[in-house]
Amino acid sequence: MIKEIIVVEGKDDTTAIRRAVEAETIETGGSAINREIYGKIELAQQRRGVIIFTDPDHAGERLRKLISERIPGCKHAFLTQEEASYKGDIGVENASPDLIRKALANVRTEQERSEAEIQWEDLIAAGLIVHPQAAQRRLEMGKWLGIGYANGKQFHKRCQMFQITKIEFNAALAQFDKRGS
Incomplete structure (x- = not known):
């Protein structure tokens, strides 16, 4: 139970x-x-x-x-x-x-966090915002990270709220990029 x-x-x-x-x-x-x-x-x-x-x-x-x-x-x-x-x-x-x-x-x-590991610039570099396929990329990254789909601002907030580390983020990004998406 x-x-x-x-x-x-x-x-x-x-x-x-x-x-x-x-x-x-x-x-x-x-x-x-x-x-x-x-x-x-x-x-x-x-x-x-x-x-x-x-x-x-x-x-x-x-x-x-x-x-x-x-x-x-x-x-x-x-x-x-x-x-x-x-x-x-x-x-x-x-x-x-x-x-x-x-x-x-x-x-x-x-969780409350005083300093977020994932910065807005990380999302830009990963093509999760300001990218022609940003929405699709966030959908896939949300699956890999287990935080669901969200728009760019909410995705950033979820990364902070759930304390996604740079290691987790980069590992998910590597898996995502390996699939060729």
Whole structure:
């Protein structure tokens, strides 16, 4: 059983999580999260810890950000849009049990950091911003680093928040470049 409580968007997500692992969830009911749900998540974070596992779409990322800003120290599990897609629908509920287990095995923890290792210039040099294929490159690098897809500014924030080291970053970049993308 997973110790932390997993925060998901809806009932179908809970069903998918429970097909993959033994865990308890808190359902936000979508992106319109209310004070009562925030209270449950705060209590869960204090008592057992929280893993935020939202859909890899705009609404899911917005919800992840809202919860993270209000409740510090959460862990994060990520799926790619490709892993969470079925017939044009994107959501955790569409991922296979194996992909859900993989995402939960690779959770990342938010941490405060006084000085970030990955600088804006590192993203430019890696072609993750100000590059014709920057969005595709961030998508692939997000997979390698386990931090999901984000725009340039959010990608930089995630590198800081999850304390991605230059060693991790360069190893992922080498793997990415080796594939010829």
